[in-house]
Amino acid sequence: NYPNPFNPTTSIRFSLPLQKKISIVVYDILGNEVKTLLNNQEFEQGNYEVTWDGTNNFGSSVASGQYVYTLKYGNFSKSLKMTLLK
Known part of the structure; x- marks a missing residue:
């Protein structure tokens, strides 16, 4: 992700060689789910943020x-x- 540390936003970049369903979930350091950014969402081949x-x-x-x-x-x-720094 960039930037890291961040405040107030950060970008997560990923590349897919083929069409895929993607999930991205943010957890706190104890492993508790904080935010679901993508939930099994389908993407074509390409670069994403x-x-x-x-x-x-x-x-x-x-x-x-x-x-x-x-x-x-x-x-x-x-x-x-x-890391989120406020």
Whole structure:
């Protein structure tokens, strides 16, 4: 994601070699789900960018700290840390 650390938004970029269904979920450092950015959404082959605005699934701003996002498609899964600084 870029920028990292971020405030108030960060962009998650990904590339797909083939058409795939993508899920991206943000978790807090304890593993609790914070925000679902994509839920099994279908994308064509190409390059994409999804923005997280530092809010949870209820639209409330989250606290400063470390978060992890997980990107999944098919059998592929990738998790990376990001830091929100307010």
